Amino acid sequence: MNNYSKLMKHKIELTSEEILGPINLKRTIQSGQTSESAWKNANGKYWDAELITDEYIKYEVFQSSKSNEKRLKIIVYSKEFSDELVKSIKSYLIQIFRLHDNLDLFYEKFKFDELSKTFNTCKGLRLMKASNLFESLICSICSQHASVKQWNSMVELIKINFGEKIKFEDGSVFYTFPTPEALAKASIDKLKYLCLTGYRANYIQKAAEKVFKGFIDLNELKKFKFEDAKEKLMELPGIGPKVANCFLLYGLGMTEAAPVDIWIHRIVSKLYFNDRKISKNEVEEFLRSRYKEWAGYAQLYLYDFIRSFKWPINLESIYIKQQ
DNA sequence: TCCCAGGGAGGAT
DNA sequence: ATCCTCCATGGG
Numbered sequence: 001m002n003n004y005s006k007l008m009k010h011k012i013e014l015t016s017e018e019i020l021g022p023i024n025l026k027r028t029i030q031s032g033q034t035s036e037s038a039w040k041n042a043n044g045k046y047w048d049a050e051l052i053t054d055e056y057i058k059y060e061v062f063q064s065s066k067s068n069e070k071r072l073k074i075i076v077y078s079k080e081f082s083d084e085l086v087k088s089i090k091s092y093l094i095q096i097f098r099l100h101d102n103l104d105l106f107y108e109k110f111k112f113d114e115l116s117k118t119f120n121t122c123k124g125l126r127l128m129k130a131s132n133l134f135e136s137l138i139c140s141i142c143s144q145h146a147s148v149k150q151w152n153s154m155v156e157l158i159k160i161n162f163g164e165k166i167k168f169e170d171g172s173v174f175y176t177f178p179t180p181e182a183l184a185k186a187s188i189d190k191l192k193y194l195c196l197t198g199y200r201a202n203y204i205q206k207a208a209e210k211v212f213k214g215f216i217d218l219n220e221l222k223k224f225k226f227e228d229a230k231e232k233l234m235e236l237p238g239i240g241p242k243v244a245n246c247f248l249l250y251g252l253g254m255t256e257a258a259p260v261d262i263w264i265h266r267i268v269s270k271l272y273f274n275d276r277k278i279s280k281n282e283v284e285e286f287l288r289s290r291y292k293e294w295a296g297y298a299q300l301y302l303y304d305f306i307r308s309f310k311w312p313i314n315l316e317s318i319y320i321k322q323q
Numbered sequence: 324t325c326c327c328a329g330g331g332a333g334g335a336t
Numbered sequence: 337a338t339c340c341t342c343c344a345t346g347g348g
Contacts, residue, residue, distance in 0.1 A: 198344030
């Protein structure tokens with residue numbers, strides 16, 4: 001008696017008809033965006049699960065060795081298989097990997113800009129859109145003053161300790177992200193000592209409480225003007241300009257947002273201002289006015305680019321890597 | 324041992 | 337407005 005046989009694999013694909021420009025799956029998933037924690041990698045395939053047509057569906061996404069192709073391969077695990085399911089999975093993936101963002105247009109538009117220095121290294125890197133706004137908000141809070149690796153593990157521990165455990169019939173286990181109510185009622189000590197969130201535990205619990213009690217409606221923020229949404233977010237404890245921008249960009253998908261962290265501050269100062277002293281706020285305004293609706297992408301490319309080097313950077317190495 | 328990590332809050336200047 | 341310092345914790 002094994003019930004593994006109940007779960008069947010179904011292969012589907014997203015091709016250049018549905019993907020505008022290249023996608024580099026690995027680079028995208030590993031780029032530390034606060035839409036969600038990084039998907040797990042099992043022998044070259046990234047997998048996740050999502051509530052689709054009323055139940056949690058597990059799927060694997062991967063590419064062939066040539067990683068900049070306009071193609072995503074997908075394996076869906078389910079008992080039953082229908083055209084509707086295929087359609088739902090596809091449209092879900094198109095949404096979260098933002099496959100309708102035309103990266104070819106982006107590269108063309110800025111091919112003579114300073115930003116083009118990052119294109120070779122980062123080609124195919126895409127913004128990710130959160131599937132769960134509350135999760136993205138907490139990810140953004142956790143990311144403050146912590147490495148990507150560290151905040152990812154905080155979020156995984158939050159899911160394990162406060163989320164719902166889903167066990168698939170192939171033996172793999174998945175934890176959902178907890179509801180605002182669950183984290184609002186969580187003890188600070190558990191958040192701190194079980195989830196290793198440190199001083200952020202207070203912020204997390206308070207922010208969850210504000211969401212749970214309706215002080216702020218994350219979905220409603222989509223209808224706000226950018227500045228208004230940002231201002232509202234910054235009323236929450238632990239949310240300053242950088243974290244707010246992360247949520248606006250990776251959570252709500254407002255691509256005009258430009259989160260400025262220590263790395264962006266450094267590279268923008270160096271590449272655009274000849275290392276002149278410049279405030280974080282000035283950097284944000286600079287990126288937003290220069291790149292407009294592509295500011296989020298510009299920020300992502302600069303961030304991913306500079307993180308592939310060691311600090312301090314000498315410009316020579318950047319030019320060499322461009323060859 | 325010291326320094327840093329996708330910062331923010333509170334306070335002093 | 338700009339400049340401190342403190343905040344927990346893990347990793348180099």
